[in-house]
Amino acid sequence: MTEAFKTRRAEYADATREALLDAARELFTAQGYQQVSLEAIAQKARVTRGAFYHHFSGKPELLDALVVALQAEATARVRAASAAASPSQRVGAGIAAFLDVCSEPAYRHLVLETAVAVLGAERSRDIEEASTFGLLTAALQAQAERGSAAAKNVPLAARMIGRMVCESALLIDSAEDEKAFKADVQRLVKRTWDAVTAGTRPKA
Structure with missing residues (x-):
């Protein structure tokens, strides 16, 4: 009985957190991060202010979680697009998928425009490196391991290409x-x- 109660409570907590993230995503995208109050987010999510503070210390921590979630979604979409393409088309498919993601209002406004100002450049870079830019780094690293003559500084090359998109x-x-x-x-x-x-050449 106790174990079942804990499970239901955990499920409710997860649902509340997701409701807060969904509400913040919609409100921040439509109105702007600075213009949205905690009360508006809680009301949109249909939870109390106390429930909000049970999950997040404030708007910055909520935005951090939202950016992480958006980056995870972007990573999954880019990875899926690349995997569905033929080997010779995988890079192009991944680039196209990433550009589509970057063009969407929530990602553009929150990840590209708001995250650095609120979370700071270092935290934003950390999230990028663990997600979308990490895919670019891994792909370039694979090229380098096959003997690429040009991609000497893989992290720099990945960041430059990611920033272009x-x-x-x-x-x-x-x-x-x-x-x-x-x-x-x-x-x-x-x-x-x-x-x-x-200059990529297969290793002997």
Whole structure:
């Protein structure tokens, strides 16, 4: 009986946390992080202020958890797109998926625009390295291990390529033709990738 009660309580706690994250995601994206109060988030999630503080110390910690969740979703989508493509198309498929993610309002506003200002550059980098940028690093590292002559500083190359995609996503809203703009970005990023990994030779 006690074990069952603990399980139900844990399930309720998980549901409350997810409700708070969902509410924050919607409100922060629509209104902006600074404009949303704790009371508004709790009300949207249909929980008490006390329930909010049971899970998060305040808005910054809530945003941190939300950015981690958004990055995890992005990583899963990029990994799935790459895995579904043929070996020769995996890099391009991953880049296209990452650009699509970066273009979405929640990711763009919260991860690309708000996270650094609220969480700080160091924390934002840590989250990136454990998620989306980590995929780029792993892919480039695989190239380097096969004998790439160009990709000597893999973390730097991964961060530069990742930043190209992120910064390009911030310009999509002002593009006259979004589809053509995305195609241009994908070509430029792919050319950069090819230049970084130029000279790859299988090891004997």
